[in-house]
Structure formats: C-alpha cells, structure tokens
Amino acid sequence: MVKVLIADDSSLMRIVLRNFIKKAGHEVIGEAANGKEAVEKYNSLKPNAVFLDILMPEMDGLKALKKIKETDRFAKVIMCSSVLDNETIKKAKSIGVIEYIMKPFHEKDIQNALGKL
Numbered sequence: 001m002v003k004v005l006i007a008d009d010s011s012l013m014r015i016v017l018r019n020f021i022k023k024a025g026h027e028v029i030g031e032a033a034n035g036k037e038a039v040e041k042y043n044s045l046k047p048n049a050v051f052l053d054i055l056m057p058e059m060d061g062l063k064a065l066k067k068i069k070e071t072d073r074f075a076k077v078i079m080c081s082s083v084l085d086n087e088t089i090k091k092a093k094s095i096g097v098i099e100y101i102m103k104p105f106h107e108k109d110i111q112n113a114l115g116k117l
Helices: 011-023 035-045 061-071 086-095 107-115
Strands: 003-007 027-032 049-052 077-081 099-102
Touching: 003 011, 003 035, 011 027, 011 107, 027 035, 035 049, 035 061, 049 061, 049 107, 061 077, 061 086, 086 099, 099 107
Parallel strands: 003 027, 003 049, 049 077, 077 099
Antiparallel strands: none
C-alpha cells in the first residue's frame, strides 16, 4: 500500500484523486491546498508518493517539486495538471517527476501512475 499526499488548490480535484487512490487500494495520508503547504506536509508526513498540481497559490507546483526534491532526492512525485505547455512538462520531468498526468484525467490514469511506483 502506497501512502499518498495530494496537493491541489481545488477541493473537488482532491476529492476525486482521494477516491481514485483509495479505490486502487492505497492510503491518502494528507492533503494540501497550495505548494507551500505541500512541502511542509511532505516533510512532516513522509509520504511514499505525492500527486502535485502546478497552478496553485503561494507556491506553484514546480517550485514545490524542486523543494521536495532538494529535501528528498528519491521523492516519488506525480504531476497532475491542466498545464499542457511542453516547456513546463520538460521542466517537471527534468526536476524528477515520475509521471505527468493531464487534467481532466480518468481513474485508469491514476492507477497507471501508481503502478509506476
């Protein structure tokens, strides 16, 4: 079972992700509504994986990803965003995301990403 942190400023997206993750047999151990909170919760909760949005207040997902990777270079991060810009996707991959899922996503997309862990 994978222990997951969800970071997305949309409460609806967090609910959908939580349901898909639980349905896949994993546990959601925390949620964050912005990038700053995601970094803090990553450091305190020590999840096995993070689902991270890009467009969030206070600190965007790319900055949060960078900070998480600075603290734990082995962090397993899955970007889940509506940002379709190739440069942004390349940057996320260069920082170290395992998977980049485009919104709107399907349950199968979440299952496939979790399978890569």
